[in-house]
Each structure stands twice: as C-alpha cells, then as structure tokens.
Amino acid sequence: MSLSKKIVVAVSGSIAAYKACDFISLLKKRGHQVRVILTPSGEKFISKTSLQALSQSPVYQDDFSPESLMAHIELGQWCDLAIVYPATANHINGFAAGIGEGLLHSFFLAFDFKKPFLIAPAMNTRMLFHPATLRSLETLKQWGCHLLPSEEGSLACGEVGEGRLLTPEKAVAFVDSQFSDESPLQKRILITAGGTRETIDGVRTLTNMSTGKTGAEIADALHERGHKVLLLTSKYAVMPKSDVKVDTYESFREIRNTLRALAQSKPFDLIVHAAAISDYSIASIETPDGEVQPGLEKMSSEHDNISIRLTRNEKILPKLKDLFSGDPVVVGFKLTSTESKEEQAKAIFRLFDKGGVDYVVHNDMTDINKGVRNYLLTSNAGEQKKLNSTESLSETLSELLNSKTHEVSHDLVP
Ligand SMILES: Cc1cc2nc3c(=O)[nH]c(=O)nc-3n(C[C@H](O)[C@H](O)[C@H](O)COP(=O)(O)O)c2cc1C
Secondary structure, eight states, X not given: OOOOOEEEEEEOSOGGGGHHHHHHHHHHHTTOEEEEEEOXXXXXXXXXXXXHHHHTSOEEOOTTSGGGTTHHXXXXXXXXXXXXXXXXXXXXXXXXXXXXXXXXXXXXXXXXXXXXXXXXXXXXXXXXXXXXXXXXXXXXXXXXXXXXXXXXXXOTTSOEEEEEOOOHHHHHHHHHHHTGGGOTTOOEEEEEESBOEEEOSSSOEEEOOOOSHHHHHHHHHHHHTTOEEEEEEETTSOOOSSOOEEEEEOSHHHHHHHHHHHTTSSOOSEEEEOOBOOSEEEEEEEETTEEEOTTSSOOOSOOSOOEEEEEEOOOSGGGHXXXXXXXXXXXXXXXEOOOOHHHHHHHHHHHHHTSOOSEEEEEEHHHHHTTOOOEEEEETTSXXXXXXXXXHHHHHHHHHHHHTOSSOOSSOBO
C-alpha cells in the first residue's frame, strides 16, 4: 500500500497495551507516519522507549512539558486519523463525559471530527458491558467516532468473554478502510438478517424465531476486514457490535421495498441474504363479527374462532441477481431441522434450482440447539466447504470477494 497518512496512535492503560507495538510497526511498514500519545497508566504497561523507537518519533505524554505545551491541539491538526489502541474504560467514559484531564482527554476534546477518530476498546467483559461503558460507547458512536469491535476469548484476568483488543492486523484493516476509496480490497456488501413480522392487529404479530445474530456477526466480521457493509435487519434483531451501517425493516413488504430501493444505489459486490423471510403474509382476518383489516386496533379476545388467511410471498433470493446491477455474488442461507444428510442436501440444492444464487450457507437446528456453529458452504458448481464458526465463514466470504472468483477455492470436501 503506497498511501502515506499521518496517524496518531493513543495508548492507554490496558494490559493489552503491548499490542500497540505490533500495531505501530504494521502502520510504519505500510508507509504511514505515526505519532504516539501514551497515558501515564499506559506507561505502566509499555515503555516509552519501545513506542518511540517503533514510531520513529517522540512520544507525547502530558500537556505541561515545555516542548509539547500545545500537543493536544497540534497533534489533532497534524494527523489525518487518530486511533486509541487500546482504549480503556476510563478513557472511553472520560471522552463521553467531556473530561479534559490529561493529554489524551484534551486531545479528544480539541479533535476535529471531520477526520476519523477510531476507538479500540480493551477490557474485562464486565467493564465492557457496564451500563456506563455501554452508554459512553453509544454516545461516542453518535458523535461520529468509529468503534472497533472487541474480540471474544480468554482475557488477561483469566476469564473468558468479550473485551479482547482487536488484533493489530485487523485494526490496520480498519485504518485502511477509512481511506477507503484508496483501498482496492474494500468491497461493498449487503447483508440481510433477522425475521419478518407481519402485523395481525394492533398488538399481535406473525413472526419466526430468527434472532438476526448470525447476520450481525457476519456484518461485524466483514466490516472488521475493512469492507463497506450495509446490514438490513429486522427492527427487533440482534444488532452488530461495531459501527456497521444498519437499516431496518419489519414486514415482508418493507424488506422487499427497501431492497428495491437499494438496487438503485451503487452496485454491491456481495449480497448475503440471511434474513428469515416469512413465506406468507396476512391476507385477511375473519371473526364471527365479520372480516377485519390486518393491522388495525386490537381484536377482541372473546371470539371462539378467528380465521387468518395467509397469502404466499414471492421468493426474494432468486430475484436478487436480476434486481441488483453489477453482477453481485449472491449467497443464500438454508436452515434445516433434519439430521438426514440427504434431506439437508436436497434443501440446499433446491435453493439453486431457481437460479441467481452463487452459494448457499447451510446450518441445521440440531447444531444451533447445541450451541454449535457448523456451516456448510456450497457453490452452485456443487463444491463444498465446512466451516465451524461465523468468523471462519465470514473470512471465506471475504476471501471469495478478494479473489474475485465465484468458486470455493480450497479445503473442499466431497
Ligand atoms: C494489571 C492491570 C490491568 C488493567 N487492564 C485494563 C484493561 O485492559 N482495560 C481497562 O479499561 N482498564 C484496565 N486496567 C485499569 C486501568 O489501568 C485504570 O483504569 C487506569 O486508570 C486507566 O488509565 P488511562 O485510561 O488513563 O490510561 C488495568 C489495571 C491493572 C492494574
């Protein structure tokens, strides 16, 4: 990558501060200029000398040393992008509260948010999910900061959970994505997720059990790899953790209309259609008092019988390829509830029958009920690849895009 940008890396007092060394090395290898802010607590975890040597630049530490009296203003003017890597709960909450104590806080307050400001949280899971931290992250997102997702895994405190600092490689991909038009690897991706809700009356709906979690996780993972992701998900679904762009729908009609509108925008390279779209919408409702319009005020619960007539919805998946310009790679999802491999295979290949689908991701309820994520990715040429996490599925989707082929390239299973 040839573009050289000016980047401020702020290192705060997390046990993960040592990862800033690799992060800075990677930025330097990519030709960027780096200046470092190190908080006093950060220095307890990583030496100023290491950061200075790696960044080949002085490390900024407090507002009162004569050579850096105006550093909180000047660093912001100098840089093209700032990233707090790692960001402690203390600084995240301090930023959101407008605290001005110390160089990093005042640097944040004086920052020109027309430039990207990235925050990579690193902390114990309970610190991350503390209402104060959650509220601060939400505030920072609203103010235009880019929140990098943290990862799940074993934490320094010995616990397992969320809050691990994003790896240096992934954080660099995020930095690159901010200068996106210059990154040839960045692709435009549309992901649909969640389940439709058809309104019966003012308080009742017809829906399904989709949570939207898989779609949100894929969106996070692809966003993390630097792609430009739009997640179109149900209003009631699990939302992504990172600042992926989200649009929402409620009913079949709404998602169909939104897709039609999106088809008019810039072409997508990949469409992952993971939404669980109801096969039927409500056509009419018959009560002993006569027919009522769906969606109107609450029906009486005194009736002995109510008939709801359903009407078949058109299938969205086979139409995507024609609807969207630019020949996007189209990936459909098939959830089965049978342990019979033969039935599962039939269900997968039925999705290819109508054409317009490049890949099908299959998973089965038996695995989901056991809390296991097993996916089988099948190409329309019949090649298959087993993937045992949403992360590895996302990685394969990203690789498919970057290799620009519509084929599963390796680890094929018969
Ligand atoms: C061993 C140790 C590890 C810590 N790790 C973290 C951490 O990963 N994330 C965090 O938010 N705070 C962590 N803390 C607490 C912060 O260091 C503390 O809140 C500090 O005041 C943060 O300072 P700063 O935000 O000014 O850098 C840790 C503290 C200790 C003693």
